[in-house]
Amino acid sequence: MKYLSRYADFAALKTPCLVVGIYEGRRTDAAFDVLDEASSGELRKILRKGDIQGNAGDNLLLYGLPGIAASRILLLGLGKKKDFGPRQFAQAIAPVVPLLEQGNMGQIAVILPETGDYYGMVREGLLAFDAGVYRFDQCKSEIEPPKRPLRQVSFLTHDRRHLRRMEKACVQGHAIASGSALARDLANLPGNICTPTYLAQEARKLGRGNRKLKISVLEEKDMQKLGMGALLSVSRGSRQPAKLIVLEYKGGKAGSKPIALVGKGLTFDAGGISIKPAAAMDEMKYDMCGGASVFGAIAACAELELPLNVVGVVPSSENLPDGDANKPGDIVTSMSGQTIEILNTDAEGRLILCDALTYTERFDPAAVIDIATLTGACIVALGNQASGLLGNDDRLADEITTAGTSSNDRVWRLPLWDEYQEQLKSNFADMANIGGRGAGTITAACFLARFTKKFKWAHLDIAGTAWVSGEKKGATGRPVPLLVQFLLKRAGVAD
Ligand code: BES
Ligand code: MN
Ligand code: ZN
Numbered sequence: 001m002k003y004l005s006r007y008a009d010f011a012a013l014k015t016p017c018l019v020v021g022i023y024e025g026r027r028t029d030a031a032f033d034v035l036d037e038a039s040s041g042e043l044r045k046i047l048r049k050g051d052i053q054g055n056a057g058d059n060l061l062l063y064g065l066p067g068i069a070a071s072r073i074l075l076l077g078l079g080k081k082k083d084f085g086p087r088q089f090a091q092a093i094a095p096v097v098p099l100l101e102q103g104n105m106g107q108i109a110v111i112l113p114e115t116g117d118y119y120g121m122v123r124e125g126l127l128a129f130d131a132g133v134y135r136f137d138q139c140k141s142e143i144e145p146p147k148r149p150l151r152q153v154s155f156l157t158h159d160r161r162h163l164r165r166m167e168k169a170c171v172q173g174h175a176i177a178s179g180s181a182l183a184r185d186l187a188n189l190p191g192n193i194c195t196p197t198y199l200a201q202e203a204r205k206l207g208r209g210n211r212k213l214k215i216s217v218l219e220e221k222d223m224q225k226l227g228m229g230a231l232l233s234v235s236r237g238s239r240q241p242a243k244l245i246v247l248e249y250k251g252g253k254a255g256s257k258p259i260a261l262v263g264k265g266l267t268f269d270a271g272g273i274s275i276k277p278a279a280a281m282d283e284m285k286y287d288m289c290g291g292a293s294v295f296g297a298i299a300a301c302a303e304l305e306l307p308l309n310v311v312g313v314v315p316s317s318e319n320l321p322d323g324d325a326n327k328p329g330d331i332v333t334s335m336s337g338q339t340i341e342i343l344n345t346d347a348e349g350r351l352i353l354c355d356a357l358t359y360t361e362r363f364d365p366a367a368v369i370d371i372a373t374l375t376g377a378c379i380v381a382l383g384n385q386a387s388g389l390l391g392n393d394d395r396l397a398d399e400i401t402t403a404g405t406s407s408n409d410r411v412w413r414l415p416l417w418d419e420y421q422e423q424l425k426s427n428f429a430d431m432a433n434i435g436g437r438g439a440g441t442i443t444a445a446c447f448l449a450r451f452t453k454k455f456k457w458a459h460l461d462i463a464g465t466a467w468v469s470g471e472k473k474g475a476t477g478r479p480v481p482l483l484v485q486f487l488l489k490r491a492g493v494a495d
């Protein structure tokens with residue numbers, strides 16, 4: 001999809017559809033009055049009839065208004081004017097995308113609500129449209145595309161002074177949208193197609209033809225040499241060989257320390273010998289969403305040519321039951337030298353991540369963020385709205401929290417107090433891989449914390465945010481928006 005920012009005389013603009021917002025209680029912006037005047041009061045007359053109140057997602061499609069060059073006007077409910085912002089704008093757009101897509105329009109123009117945040121409005125609006133038109137039909141043999149699909153969305157202002165920031169929002173928004181779509185595609189692919197080997201190939205594909213991207217893949221024999229006993233113990237239970245995928249984006253000065261993004265790339269998690277129940281087990285193909293978000297964020301860096309060094313590290317494996325799989329009680333030695341008693345083979349994410357985190361030390365990173373669908377407990381704690389955030393550096397955590405809020409991809413911090421470490425005690429090894437019933441998200445992070453002492457580190461548990469279940473089952477692309485926002489800020493090019 002193409003996204004543009006344009007200056008326009010709203011009433012005179014020829015477009016198949018002009019989208020105009022209405023707030024709750026039928027409150028309007030000045031743009032509405034401009035159109036109303038051009039239509040000699042017809043528009044407000046329609047509004048007075050009361051068919052649309054302006055509640056978020058309400059909509060009313062109008063045809064052939066006198067004095068207005070657009071062939072259709074879509075009145076779009078925006079919700080309460082008092083709390084209106086980019087997030088609310090995105091929420092208002094989401095439900096009308098199917099209508100606009102099926103409406104045989106080809107292109108539309110959207111008048112920006114007058115909140116003052118022109119960058120945020122355009123960017124979140126763009127992302128709402130892009131998420132709305134996203135389809136995953138690679139595995140369907142027959143697809144029926146709309147007759148005249150939506151190809152272009154223009155965001156309109158009547159004040160040229162806003163254009164520069166609106167255009168910046170289009171460029172940065174587009175990169176976030178592409179990165180999210182890449183993450184969603186990789187995640188939605190089933191486990192029999194998207195294997196660790198497939199992910200490694202996709203990484204190489206991403207690197208092809210881009211001199212700022214360097215891709216390398218560690219094979220199991222390389223991991224063996226490095227002593228990655230924790231990671232390899234997980235992949236031993238699978239016929240697919242594990243891969244450690246490294247994506248280096250070199251957009252910054254040669255010597256400047258990179259930001260490291262470490263993403264869990266479990267292409268299917270059956271639980272291993274501690275096997276999961278059958279219900280919804282298909283969704284464990286999404287256990288590589290952390291890794292997919294690293295691909296998406298790196299792709300966005302490359303698209304924007306950010307002046308920054310970023311390294312993505314994606315440990316990738318399957319977790320299956322097998323005669324050679326981990327057994328409860330097994331003890332393995334991680335690359336750090338610390339030993340781990342595996343009391344539950346379904347707590348495998350931390351086993352592959354701990355070795356990837358130790359490996360990340362060699363990049364001397366300025367900060368490390370790991371991203372993982374790590375614990376079901378995170379869904380119990382935070383549901384599907386916020387990703388869990390934990391870490392060993394308050395400033396980094398605050399930076400990530402702010403990035404999440406301003407990219408409409410929110411996180412909520414949980415404590416990582418030393419007292420919780422007690423729960424990981426093992427009678428036979430340096431630590432156990434599970435911490436008992438309480439605080440599952442925290443004890444998982446406590447485990448990782450034992451491998452991140454040498455750098456500033458934050459952990460994102462995306463178990464509740466990376467995909468949606470049910471009728472609309474599919475990957476969300478989160479937390480690509482948050483990661484890119486964080487990187488834009490670090491690169492000094494955020495709005
Ligand atoms: N990938 C799962 C976590 C998960 C489960 C994410 C459901 C999203 C939805 C992870 O590998 C796992 O199985 N974690 C266990 C840990 C437990 C054994 C300590 C869990 O959450 O049950
Ligand atoms: Mn598991
Ligand atoms: Zn898992």
